[in-house]
Amino acid sequence: MSNKTGTVMVVGGGIAGLTAAWELTRQNIHVELVEKSCFLGGHSIGFTCKASDKCQQCGACSVEEMLASVVNEPLINVHLRTEVKNLEKTDTFKVSLEKSSVQVEDGKVIKGFSVHNSPLYVAGKDCADDDLPSGAVKIDDMGSTAEIEVDAVVVATGFSPFDPNIKSTYGYGKWKNLITGMELENILRENTFAVRPSDGKIPEKIAFIQCVGSRDERLGNLWCSQVCCAYAMRMAGAIKYKDSNADISIFYIDIQNTGKEFPVFYEKIKSDVRFVRTIPVDIYPLENDRLTLRHMVEENGTPDFEEFDLVVLSVGIMPNEDTDKISKVFNIALNEDGFLDDNAAGTSGVFVAGTASGPQGIADTIASSGRTVYETMKYLGVIK
Ligand SMILES: Cc1cc2nc3c(=O)[nH]c(=O)nc-3n(C[C@H](O)[C@H](O)[C@H](O)COP(=O)(O)OP(=O)(O)OC[C@H]3O[C@@H](n4cnc5c(N)ncnc54)[C@H](O)[C@@H]3O)c2cc1C
Ligand code: SF4
Ligand code: SF4
Structure with a gap:
């Protein structure tokens, strides 16, 4: 006979959902973990280590560690490529699960970022069985269609990175060497060094542009995304550590300089990286796939132009693109910025964790997630 003390559904398998699931099982609570995509880990499982001669506290390895713990925990039942279609509250919650609409391109095979992902490979339609890597699963064979019953729900559906196409003056998508912070993460992971997408060469001059999509009145996004100053500086530091010739500039409004370790790191990196207090207005292409940034000089308001080999947009944290749907299915109000309102959730047995509620x-x-688990356990009567 099972000795579990209840069942909780955790929706979203990023670091918030993984942590919540894991912490719940420490109390012997059974978890149904529902993840829309084909892999666990969310956005941060793909992040690269930013250590120089010492750890830079980026947190990326903690996601890998948590993922390994979760996949080896028998009390957690994982539903990949699955979404919640309907949630009905009685004494418990009756949940209808359905396959998510996530697809893999026909004939293509995609690979998870972590070796702990199972399956590690997912194949699109029209892939010949003989050509598949060992353990690969076809996309149509993934996903749960089921009715389950749970005692509480943790919604950890995360965020969407800002879509830089919306800021049209930068020309994202038109210039090969204009990339986002997420794309630089991929480049650093795959190549160790920062390389230009256009020719694979190591760029001499690199610019980071901060606050892309955040703190922008014209877009109506007034919030600070909290993480992009730190991630840009850590990436700049990692690049400089591997290539001391790299000439890096960070264009910014002001620096979100919080946390215990971060002010020390900020002081140190000021000697390696140039900080320019202005946000470029637009970006033009040059020969050899170089780019010109036009910005206003802070002191006198006159335009200035500067050329770079690679430009990185520090895109911010936006509400999950499906937030309206999530808010309806789980009956959670939105806060003024459009994230799930974690204060509004909870009393009904539905709780929010992680970036679903804000950057x-x-x-x-x-x-x-630790706090959410504590509230969930109180609701279940596991603790007083
Ligand atoms: C470019 C960039 C770099 C960053 N670098 C750092 C860094 O170096 N250090 C740091 O501390 N932070 C960094 N961050 C922030 C970090 O990414 C977040 O703190 C972290 O990913 C939040 O985890 P989460 O679980 O809340 O959300 P997510 O990582 O977004 O995970 C949410 C999960 O829920 C799933 N999901 C979404 N909708 C549904 C649904 N309807 N049903 C089921 N599942 C769903 C998603 O597929 C995903 O797996 C960075 C952010 C960006 C944009
Ligand atoms: S820099 Fe980041 S990934 Fe590397 S060891 Fe430190 S916390 Fe882990
Ligand atoms: S963390 Fe930095 S870059 Fe990101 S929105 Fe805040 S101030 Fe701008």
Whole structure:
């Protein structure tokens, strides 16, 4: 006979959902973990280590560690490529699960970022069985269609990175060497060095542009995304550590300089990286796929132009693109910025964890999941 003390559905398998699931099982609570995509880990499982001669506290390895713990925990039942179609509250929650609409391109095979992902490979339609890597699963064979019953729900559906196409003056998508912070993460992971997408060469001059999509009145996004100053500086530091010739500039409004370790790191990196207090207005292409940034000089308001080999947009944290749907299915109100309102959730047995409720980094997300689990256990009567 099972000795579990209840069942909780955790929706979203990023670091928030993984932490919540894991912490719940520490109390012997059974978890149904529902993840829309084909892999666990969310956005941060793909992040690269930013250590120089010492750890830079980026938190990326804690996601890998948590993922390994979760996949080896028998009390957690994982539903990949699955979404919640309907939730009905009685004494418990009756949940209808359905396959999510996530697809893999016909004939293509995609690979998870972590070796702990199972399956590690997912194949699109029209892939010949003989050509598939060992353990690969076809996309149509993934996903749960089921009715389950749970005692409480943790919604950890995360965020969407800002779509830089919306800021049309930068020309994202038109210039090969204009990339986002997420794309630079991929490049650093796959190549160790920062390389230009256009020719694979190591760029001499690199610019980071901060606050892309955040703190922008014209877009109506007034919030600070909290993480992009730190991630840009850590990436700049990692690049400089591997290539001391790299000439890096960070264009910014002001620096979100919080946390215990971060002010020390900020002081140190000022000697390696140039900080320019202005946000470029637009970007033009040059020969050899170089780019010109036009910005206003802070002191006198006159335009200035500067050329770079690679430009990185520090895109911010936006509400999950499906937030309206999630808010309806789980009956959670939205806050003024459009994230799930974690204060509004909870009393009914539905709780929110992580960036679904607003911007935060990995460490704060882990802490927020811990608090959510505490509230969930109180609701279940596991603790007083
Ligand atoms: C470019 C960039 C770099 C960053 N670098 C750092 C860094 O170096 N250090 C740091 O501390 N933080 C960093 N962050 C922030 C970090 O990404 C977040 O703190 C972290 O990913 C939040 O985890 P989460 O679980 O809340 O959300 P997510 O990582 O977004 O995970 C949410 C999960 O829920 C799933 N999901 C979504 N909708 C549904 C649904 N309807 N049903 C089921 N599942 C669903 C998603 O597929 C995903 O797996 C960075 C952010 C960006 C944009
Ligand atoms: S916290 Fe980040 S920098 Fe430190 S070891 Fe882990 S991945 Fe590397
Ligand atoms: S963390 Fe930095 S870059 Fe990101 S929105 Fe805040 S101030 Fe701008």
